[in-house]
Amino acid sequence: MSNPRKVLMISYLFPPIGGGGVQRALKMAKYLPQYGWQVHVLTVDSPAHVSLDHSLLQQLPEGTMVHRASERGVGKGSNIPGGKADFVSSQDRQLSSNKHPGSNKGWKKEFIRIAKPYLKKAKEGLLIPDDQILWYSDAVKKGLDVIYSHDIDVIFSTSGPYTNHLVGLALKNKTGKPWIADFRDPWTQNMHQSDIPWKKWIEETMERRVMNTSDVVLTVTPSFARNFKKKHPGIKNLQVIYNGFDPEDYDKITPIDTRGLFTASYAGIFYKERNPRLFLEAVYELIQEGLVDRKHLSCKFAGVFDYPGYSENYDCVKQLGLEDVVEVLGHLPHHEVLSLLKGSNLLLLIGDTAPGSGDYIPGKLFEYMAIGNPILALTVPGESERIIREYGLGEVVNPFSQKEIKQAYLRMYQLWVNGNGYGETERSFKKDINIYNRKYQAEQLAEVMETLI
Structure with a gap:
């Protein structure tokens, strides 16, 4: 059997982080090996996140490599074989259990409550395009190391956060490797876009570079795709791969x-x-x-x-x-x-x-x-x-x-x-729902990547 192609998947949101934001990257990592691709995931080390779900790591097949870069450039990061789910779980559970109950009690809690709106506004103006920009520097360093040491064929970045695409842009510019930028949500056309004028200008510039430099732009709805093309006519190749279910x-x-x-x-x-x-x-x-x-x-x-x-x-x-x-x-x-x-x-x-x-x-x-x-x-x-x-x-x-x-x-x-089920006669799956199947979507991504090498 021929050696598999190799893709570097840039996704800050990845298990043990849980929630809906990790599913697209996780399922692509799960199923791409069935279509001849070995997945190397570049994600964050020691995630501090509201939702942690270590059980998700068990879905990664043998041969998947998870490379973890430190946020704020602190720490050495780690290389975790994705197939070793037990090892990943025990290590990350220890990280997530280092909490300090009681630290927000009393005056500290009240101070945080009062200061929070002001700190949030200040953070929004300083951390561009998002909080995860603090991960950017170490992620680029780690990404370069992975690309050269593992002979990566294609770079795939998936947002949010949009910092993922800035990492992808830097790696594309430094290595010349084919790059796919995948948008689960719009960036500057997002309904939750910042109202700070100078921040919007900076992000418009960032987005334009990402859209015009990437070899393929992927997104998840036809509406997003139409809006992207209208705003960025310089996009080389724009395609839709829906989100879905496994x-x-x-x-x-x-x-x-x-x-x-x-x-x-x-x-x-x-x-x-x-x-x-x-x-x-x-x-x-x-x-x-x-x-x-x-x-x-x-x-x-x-x-x-x-x-x-x-x-x-x-x-x-x-x-x-x-x-x-x-x-x-x-x-x-x-x-x-x-x-x-x-x-x-x-x-x-x-x-x-x-x-x-x-x-x-x-x-x-x-x-x-x-x-x-x-x-x-x-x-x-x-x-x-x-x-x-x-x-x-x-x-x-x-x-x-x-x-x-x-x-x-x-x-x-x-x-x-009245004991009647809803929709038994109203549901119609006559139309093919395969486009919403995560395995089929991984096959679609594999076909897109094959065209780039």
Whole structure:
């Protein structure tokens, strides 16, 4: 058998970091070897992250090399064979357990609370394009070492964070190797883009260099691709490889015991433009109107319910008196999230409402698709709405309309009460869903890389 091609995958977000942001890089690393590519991952050493999930490392096949570069240039980094999942897990668990309980108590906690908004604004203006720029210097050094010592054929950087692409740009310029820049979200066209003028100018310059220098630009929706091409006509080769789901993640899932309750679940992160408060108010009104029985209801939220430093969502639960209905689970390992979703009667998709958010497809939509339970989507018209309607995955409502939310939730609740499953006759998988299969997407990436060497 011929020697495999070698790709350097630049991804700051990578296990043991957990959450939706790691899935694209992780699944590409898992499946690319089946198409003749050995994967070398360049990621961060000693990750300090809100979500850690060491179990994800077990998905990496033998021969995968994970090269870890230090943030702020501190430390030597490490080279971890991805197939040695036990070794990776034990080392990284030790790193993640070095916490100091009690360090934020008393006056320190109050000081942090007061200073946090000012520090956040200062950090936003200093760390460009994102916090992970502190990783840039050591990542470039480590990347050069990997490219030359392992005879890398192709560089692949995937964002966010966008610092990944600056590392890719530097390595491209220094080595001349073919480079693919993969955008899971837009950069300067992002709906959460900074409003600091001079920062925006710097990032526009960075983005233009990335777009015009990379040999291939990949992204995850046709809308993103159209916007990229319109803004950067100098892009050499622009292609779409969707996000998706890994069928193997859904084998032998044991659904949670919902104790006979009508259970609606959400897995993901909430923030200002994406929050559950109108949904909670809709459920509250249905209870008050006697249309649903609160003793039969359960709403479960896994992930980040309130962003650090904020409490609006939990305050809403208390104000509405829904503590007996709402359960905030915090971060869960991925397999536990899937068990939660599989056991739920209703999967909540609460989308962003900022201008342009219709161009986005949240990664959880594909997980929901694979789970197969009905979706209640609070989302603006756009890519997500199209997929849900096209495949008969559930109901889509106006995220600003409490009336529509109430009506859709009540319809699904009544079907459950009457013992009728939702969507058995409405779902249609006549259309090929293979484009959302992670293994097929790795095959697509392998074909793109083959054209560059």
